[in-house]
Amino acid sequence: MEAGVAQSRPLTAIGLRLLAALALTTLSMLVKLAGEQGVHLAEMIFWRQAVTLLVMIAFASATVGLAALKPVRFGAHVVRSVFGIIGMALVYGAVILLPLAEATTLNFTAPIWAVILSMLLLKEKIGRYRWSAVAIGFVGILIVTQPGGTPVDPTGIAVGLAAAFMVALISIQIQDLNKTEGSTSIVFWFCLLTAPVAALSLPFVGKAHSTEAWLLLGGIGLSGAAAQLLLTNSLRYGSAATVIVMDYTALLWATLYGWRIFDELPAPTTWIGAPIIILAGSIIVLREGHLARQKRRATALEEPLPPQTR
Numbered sequence: 001m002e003a004g005v006a007q008s009r010p011l012t013a014i015g016l017r018l019l020a021a022l023a024l025t026t027l028s029m030l031v032k033l034a035g036e037q038g039v040h041l042a043e044m045i046f047w048r049q050a051v052t053l054l055v056m057i058a059f060a061s062a063t064v065g066l067a068a069l070k071p072v073r074f075g076a077h078v079v080r081s082v083f084g085i086i087g088m089a090l091v092y093g094a095v096i097l098l099p100l101a102e103a104t105t106l107n108f109t110a111p112i113w114a115v116i117l118s119m120l121l122l123k124e125k126i127g128r129y130r131w132s133a134v135a136i137g138f139v140g141i142l143i144v145t146q147p148g149g150t151p152v153d154p155t156g157i158a159v160g161l162a163a164a165f166m167v168a169l170i171s172i173q174i175q176d177l178n179k180t181e182g183s184t185s186i187v188f189w190f191c192l193l194t195a196p197v198a199a200l201s202l203p204f205v206g207k208a209h210s211t212e213a214w215l216l217l218g219g220i221g222l223s224g225a226a227a228q229l230l231l232t233n234s235l236r237y238g239s240a241a242t243v244i245v246m247d248y249t250a251l252l253w254a255t256l257y258g259w260r261i262f263d264e265l266p267a268p269t270t271w272i273g274a275p276i277i278i279l280a281g282s283i284i285v286l287r288e289g290h291l292a293r294q295k296r297r298a299t300a301l302e303e304p305l306p307p308q309t310r
Helices: 010-036 041-062 074-097 100-107 110-121 128-145 154-177 183-199 211-237 240-260 268-302
Strands: none
Touching: 010 041, 010 074, 010 100, 010 211, 010 240, 041 074, 041 183, 041 211, 074 100, 074 154, 074 183, 100 128, 100 154, 100 240, 100 268, 110 128, 110 154, 110 268, 128 154, 128 268, 154 211, 183 211, 211 240, 240 268
């Protein structure tokens, strides 16, 4: 079993992550539509968390039982929730400020940030392969953001890169929580702890909406619930390094949604920069997998053989 993975099932993890990529892109599309309807970002976050909370209570009642929601490490849930709501605001903000494909592409820098976080937080030694991937990734970012040309909204770029940083950090937190907490419990406590915080903004930003806007808010909650469950379970059955590469399929959905719904196609620089960023992320993922296998082999060699196999 891989370190930090509750139950190692790589194919299941990959399938769940592919579905999560679709759910997250659908969520982003609905957020962008709701923004065009005049719904405030803070209100979107509240309804997303509130609807997801109700879905999780119903889901838990029908499956694992409400008793399974009892936390083992409540403090870890609190920390995850603080970072989670900040990350959510940044992800949604990038979607509102940028074209859908560009926002999605910047989110692909999460593996690059994960390498930097590993060095800073985990004191991990980073070799030439991963540093080379980081350098390649930043070349891709420069191409997508077009410095010196006709740039994409610089505020949107900053928000998108910050969002990717938070995605990397939160993935590490969720993988750690999976060691002691069930996936339903992780999503439930995230929603329960953050919905009241988001509700504090409603007297200032809440307003009456059209039927279409309310349907969009409901869709944001439902797709958010699906995405949370799929993401959390993908990290239960596979390591972040294994599954995060599946997130790149989101660009296909983002391009399709952008074309069919928002009548926008990615800029030529995005088509050039996105594969470079994806290449960088893939190098990181492959290297992480190679290092994990080396570590497992080294550990196996150090362990004494059982008597019957000596």
